Amino acid sequence: GIQVEQSPPDLILQEGANSTLRCNFSDSVNNLQWFHQNPWGQLINLFYIPSGTKQNGRLSATTVATERYSLLYISSSQTTDSGVYFCAVPTGGTSYGKLTFGQGTILTVHP
Amino acid sequence: NAGVTQTPKFQVLKTGQSMTLQCAQDMNHEYMSWYRQDPGMGLRLIHYSVGAGITDQGEVPNGYNVSRSTTEDFPLRLLSAAPSQTSVYFCASSPHRDRGFPISGNTIYFGEGSWLTVV
Numbered sequence: 023g024i025q026v027e028q029s030p031p032d033l034i035l036q037e038g039a040n041s042t043l044r045c046n047f048s049d050s051v052n053n054l055q056w057f058h059q060n061p062w063g064q065l066i067n068l069f070y071i072p073s074g075t076k077q078n079g080r081l082s083a084t085t086v087a088t089e090r091y092s093l094l095y096i097s098s099s100q101t102t103d104s105g106v107y108f109c110a111v112p113t114g115g116t117s118y119g120k121l122t123f124g125q126g127t128i129l130t131v132h133p
Numbered sequence: 134n135a136g137v138t139q140t141p142k143f144q145v146l147k148t149g150q151s152m153t154l155q156c157a158q159d160m161n162h163e164y165m166s167w168y169r170q171d172p173g174m175g176l177r178l179i180h181y182s183v184g185a186g187i188t189d190q191g192e193v194p195n196g197y198n199v200s201r202s203t204t205e206d207f208p209l210r211l212l213s214a215a216p217s218q219t220s221v222y223f224c225a226s227s228p229h230r231d232r233g234f235p236i237s238g239n240t241i242y243f244g245e246g247s248w249l250t251v252v
Contacts, residue, residue: 118240119227123175
């Protein structure tokens with residue numbers, strides 16, 4: 023099956039710093055999603071981004087499908103950005119919900 | 134609108150015991166799934182369902198059983214719990230692609246998770 027790898031595995035930042043998280047995938051996909059898991063375990067959709075660039079406030083994501091990677095940019099990081107960031111790609115089917123996840127990047131933002 | 138509701142939130146089981154994790158959604162989604170999350174491994178798909186009466190195996194189905202008698206409910210059964218099933222379990226629901234891309238931009242909704250420890 024498709025392999026999804028994220029880097030770096032851990033990232034520690036001071037508040038206000040910028041960061042880039044990377045997601046590589048081993049096969050062609052027709053979409054990619056980014057999720058944030060907060061320290062209480064809740065999973066939140068960030069982006070559904072099959073290709074190109076999307077922005078939402080301080081966060082933006084870029085997917086280059088032809089080169090099989092996606093990047094998540096976090097600018098002016100805040101302590102509330104802490105948690106685990108996952109990317110996921112679809113593994114077929116008629117729904118958006120059958121996904122293969124990367125192992126995640128653990129982000130810690132210190133005040 | 135409750136979204137996806139999972140119960141219980143925390144459970145401790147003894148090896149060999151059985152239990153059921155409950156999952157319900159109120160969004161009339163066709164697709165429901167169960168994932169488990171282990172440290173350093175991300176989420177892995179256990180079982181999924183594309184509609185009432187239809188279920189299929191995901192990546193790590195062994196030791197788990199599911200059924201889908203209604204659109205709303207998708208329980209996950211542990212038949213004989215093992216320490217290797219200690220994990221955090223997430224239920225999720227999604228609309229069928231034929232509905233078109235959701236206006237909200239949300240393609241999948243997760244429950245709040247169930248922390249299971251098998252001793």
